[in-house]
Amino acid sequence: MASRMAAAADTEVQIITGNQAMALAAKRCRVQVVAAYPITPQSQVTETLSEYVAAGELDAEYVNVESEHSALSVCIGASSVGARAFTATSANGLAYMCEPLHWAAGARLPIVLGCVNRAMAAPWSVLNDQQDSMSQRDAGWIQIFARNNQEIFDTAVQAFKIAQTVSVPVMVCYDGYLLSHTVMPVDVPSQEAVDTFLPPYTPHTILDPADPRNLNQVTLADPRENEKGVLCHGYMELRYLLEEALEQARDTIIAVDEEYAAAFGRSCGGMLWTYRSEDAEVLLVAAGSLASEASVAVDALRADGCKAGVIGVRAYRPFPKQELIEATAPAARVLVFDKSLSYGNEGPICGDVKAALYGSGSHPAVHGYIAGLGGRDVRAAELAEAVRRDAAKGAVAPTEWINCRI
Amino acid sequence: MTNLIDLPGEEYMLPGNRACAGCGLALAYRYILKALDGRAIMCVPASCLTVLGGMYPVSSVRMPWLNVTFPSTAATASGVVAGLKALGRKDVTVVAMAGDGGTVDIGIQALSGAAERNTDLLYICYDNEAYMNTGVQRSSATPKGVKTTTTPVGGKREHKKDMAGIMEAHHLAYIATASPAFPDDLYDKVRKARDMRGTRYIHVYAPCPPGWLFHTKDTVNVGRISVETGAVVLYEIEDGAFRLTGLSKEIADFDELKPLTTYLECQGRFRDLDAATIEELETRVARRWDRYVARDEEADA
Ligand SMILES: Cc1ncc(C[n+]2csc(CCOP(=O)(O)OP(=O)(O)O)c2C)c(N)n1
Ligand code: SF4
Ligand SMILES: [Mg+2]
Numbered sequence: 001m002a003s004r005m006a007a008a009a010d011t012e013v014q015i016i017t018g019n020q021a022m023a024l025a026a027k028r029c030r031v032q033v034v035a036a037y038p039i040t041p042q043s044q045v046t047e048t049l050s051e052y053v054a055a056g057e058l059d060a061e062y063v064n065v066e067s068e069h070s071a072l073s074v075c076i077g078a079s080s081v082g083a084r085a086f087t088a089t090s091a092n093g094l095a096y097m098c099e100p101l102h103w104a105a106g107a108r109l110p111i112v113l114g115c116v117n118r119a120m121a122a123p124w125s126v127l128n129d130q131q132d133s134m135s136q137r138d139a140g141w142i143q144i145f146a147r148n149n150q151e152i153f154d155t156a157v158q159a160f161k162i163a164q165t166v167s168v169p170v171m172v173c174y175d176g177y178l179l180s181h182t183v184m185p186v187d188v189p190s191q192e193a194v195d196t197f198l199p200p201y202t203p204h205t206i207l208d209p210a211d212p213r214n215l216n217q218v219t220l221a222d223p224r225e226n227e228k229g230v231l232c233h234g235y236m237e238l239r240y241l242l243e244e245a246l247e248q249a250r251d252t253i254i255a256v257d258e259e260y261a262a263a264f265g266r267s268c269g270g271m272l273w274t275y276r277s278e279d280a281e282v283l284l285v286a287a288g289s290l291a292s293e294a295s296v297a298v299d300a301l302r303a304d305g306c307k308a309g310v311i312g313v314r315a316y317r318p319f320p321k322q323e324l325i326e327a328t329a330p331a332a333r334v335l336v337f338d339k340s341l342s343y344g345n346e347g348p349i350c351g352d353v354k355a356a357l358y359g360s361g362s363h364p365a366v367h368g369y370i371a372g373l374g375g376r377d378v379r380a381a382e383l384a385e386a387v388r389r390d391a392a393k394g395a396v397a398p399t400e401w402i403n404c405r406i
Numbered sequence: 407m408t409n410l411i412d413l414p415g416e417e418y419m420l421p422g423n424r425a426c427a428g429c430g431l432a433l434a435y436r437y438i439l440k441a442l443d444g445r446a447i448m449c450v451p452a453s454c455l456t457v458l459g460g461m462y463p464v465s466s467v468r469m470p471w472l473n474v475t476f477p478s479t480a481a482t483a484s485g486v487v488a489g490l491k492a493l494g495r496k497d498v499t500v501v502a503m504a505g506d507g508g509t510v511d512i513g514i515q516a517l518s519g520a521a522e523r524n525t526d527l528l529y530i531c532y533d534n535e536a537y538m539n540t541g542v543q544r545s546s547a548t549p550k551g552v553k554t555t556t557t558p559v560g561g562k563r564e565h566k567k568d569m570a571g572i573m574e575a576h577h578l579a580y581i582a583t584a585s586p587a588f589p590d591d592l593y594d595k596v597r598k599a600r601d602m603r604g605t606r607y608i609h610v611y612a613p614c615p616p617g618w619l620f621h622t623k624d625t626v627n628v629g630r631i632s633v634e635t636g637a638v639v640l641y642e643i644e645d646g647a648f649r650l651t652g653l654s655k656e657i658a659d660f661d662e663l664k665p666l667t668t669y670l671e672c673q674g675r676f677r678d679l680d681a682a683t684i685e686e687l688e689t690r691v692a693r694r695w696d697r698y699v700a701r702d703e704e705a706d707a
Contacts, residue, residue, distance in 0.1 A: 032489070032493070033485065033488045033489055033492055059492075060492065061492050063485070063488050063523070064523065065481060065484070065519055066515060066516070066518070066519030066522070067515060067516070069475075069477060069481070070478060070481035070484070070515070070516050070519055073475065073478035073481035073482040073484075074482070074484050074488060076474070076478075076482055076485055077449065077472070077474070077481070077484060077486040077489060078486065078488050078489030078492070079485075080482075080485070080489070081489040082493060083488070083490075083492045083493055085485070099475050099477070100475055100478060103475050207447050207470040207471075207472055208470055208498075209444055209445050209446065209447070211470075212465075212469050212470045212471070213465075213471070214460070214462075214465035214470075214471040214473070215471065215473060216473040216474075217460065217462040218459075218460075218461045218473075219461065219462040220461055224461070224463060224464075225463075226463035226464055227464055232462065232463035
């Protein structure tokens with residue numbers, strides 16, 4: 001609190017929705033090209049940005065594209081010539097971007113995308129779960145979840161810095177409606193403060209007739225010599241470098257969050273955040289607003305004498321493996337609540353937690369729970385109840401669906 | 407019209423590229439790059455042109471070139487335009503260049519969107535009338551009756567899509583058709599389009615020896631015959647004003663079209679046409695020619 005007050009001179013508290021927080025962050029980051037396509041619950045982000053541009057408050061090119069595929073493609077083109085580019089979408093829109101998502105990562109473009117998490121159709125649902133961004137987890141993007149509107153703003157500002165530091169695009173994920181349409185107080189730093197925090201984007205390669213280059217060409221499997229006889233990477237090496245950048249991004253995500261805390265008095269937790277986890281015997285793991293809800297459940301459990309804690313997955317890609325190993329060390333049981341499913345297997349976060357802990361020396365029982373699909377309400381009491389029921393489960397247990405009335 | 411010997415000697419296409427011998431696209435591309443004077447950024451989707459550009463880490467052109475996803479040519483190019491504008495760069499022409507498949511099929515949505523926004527870019531479709539890069543499959547620009555690997559029996563059943571006509575419905579500043587068999591006409595059109603603003607569209611018919619089944623020495627011949635017979639009509643539409651150009655204009659003013667069969671018979675892809683289809687194609691070409699000539703006369707009057 002003290003540090004927050006220290007920064008107070010430079011900030012202004014606004015009561016805004018998650019979508020407005022995202023748009024405001026993009027504005028503070030002086031995005032130069034914005035392209036997006038309407039989809040619920042994202043639309044308000046781009047409507048707000050187009051208002052900023054129309055009012056002359058934001059000096060950016062706003063491109064009214066005819067699809068999400070084109071929205072991200074516009075960002076790819078803009079970023080390739082050195083402009084800071086932003087887009088936002090949800091669910092089917094993100095799925096429609098699948099091809100350029102992979103492209104943006106492979107081309108190493110520091111685009112920032114706001115993913116307002118929404119259930120995938122069919123059947124149609126405009127409500128929240130996290131199937132959309134989870135389905136794109138292997139596209140080569142950094143994915144970071146925000147748990148409230150303040151974190152949406154802070155994470156978005158950090159995202160531009162992370163993206164341009166490691167040359168990897170960043171997806172800022174936050175829950176549709178639960179955050180996107182809910183108003184909360186958000187501390188908004190001044191333009192000058194954000195300008196100091198975020199340096200301008202200098203691209204790693206530029207398209208310029210003065211120095212003609214052919215970008216993203218057909219690349220063979222094996223390294224190959226250029227016209228000067230210098231051996232250059234094959235496809236596999238270029239992909240290794242992308243993976244290396246995502247691995248390096250761990251340090252960058254933590255460092256940028258620390259720099260942000262130093263500048264603005266607030267940290268989002270780096271790779272993950274914890275709540276009452278130090279002595280916890282049972283840990284609840286989730287991402288986004290569900291993890292906030294888990295904190296409420298933990299307070300109730302603690303009041304009942306159950307030593308529970310929360311691990312909020314902030315960075316989902318790169319996955320916080322080491323942090324999870326450390327944070328789960330004291331626990332006997334870990335319950336992972338996924339708002340999405342890798343169909344035919346289990347919740348994606350659950351599978352990743354198990355993989356991270358395997359062979360690490362930290363061996364709690366890890367149990368998967370599916371919750372809140374298609375906007376199904378998840379109450380803290382249900383999470384607490386799941387923790388109580390879970391005590392009876394053995395080391396290995398099938399995935400349980402919370403409040404699925406079938 | 408620029409005389410062939412007056413074309414700039416500067417070459418932007420380097421010696422040696424991966425196009426087939428006799429490639430009409432390669433020929434067209436050479437003149438297009440000359441007309442652009444090197445002051446352009448090319449956006450190119452998956453196609454024979456990608457192959458022509460060469461494989462990393464060498465390139466066959468001296469021109470900044472951005473490879474893009476197959477459906478997104480006009481959208482990615484829109485992003486390049488927006489990015490350059492945001493950065494205050496005004497000295498570069500943004501050129502999107504895609505094949506017929508990348509334009510009339512999978513890329514039509516992005517192109518229509520960019521054109522509707524009147525994005526400041528020059529879009530060039532090189533039309534070799536099929537998906538050549540993937541092995542001669544039909545596209546919606548393939549003419550009726552043509553044998554492709556996906557229309558193996560009896561040829562394609564549907565007529566060719568009139569893409570330049572579709573672009574005309576977007577009311578652009580400039581629309582033209584061209585052929586590498588007439589490099590002077592092609593050069594002038596690209597040059598004119600280069601210096602205009604808003605979305606400009608040029609549809610270049612690009613004869614393709616392996617796809618159309620003719621000898622590699624005959625590319626220019628086949629291109630010439632396509633115009634002599636009216637299978638291809640050279641025109642431009644500047645701010646809505648239509649006019650025939652080059653050989654098409656000469657034929658309209660002083661001559662008449664040669665029989666379409668001259669064109670159909672100079673290549674193997676039409677080999678299975680039956681008499682009824684030939685007649686249908688002839689009628690279509692003749693009617694379309696009359697319409698173009700009438701529009702040209704209207705403008706002259
Ligand atoms: C989304 C997507 N679908 C399919 C392909 C495969 N593909 C690559 S090039 C091509 C054909 C291109 O045809 P056209 O645009 O006419 O150019 P040409 O090869 O004839 O020069 C296809 C289908 C792809 N790269 N991307
Ligand atoms: S297939 Fe046709 S268009 Fe493609 S490179 Fe060969 S000749 Fe050119
Ligand atoms: Mg083609």
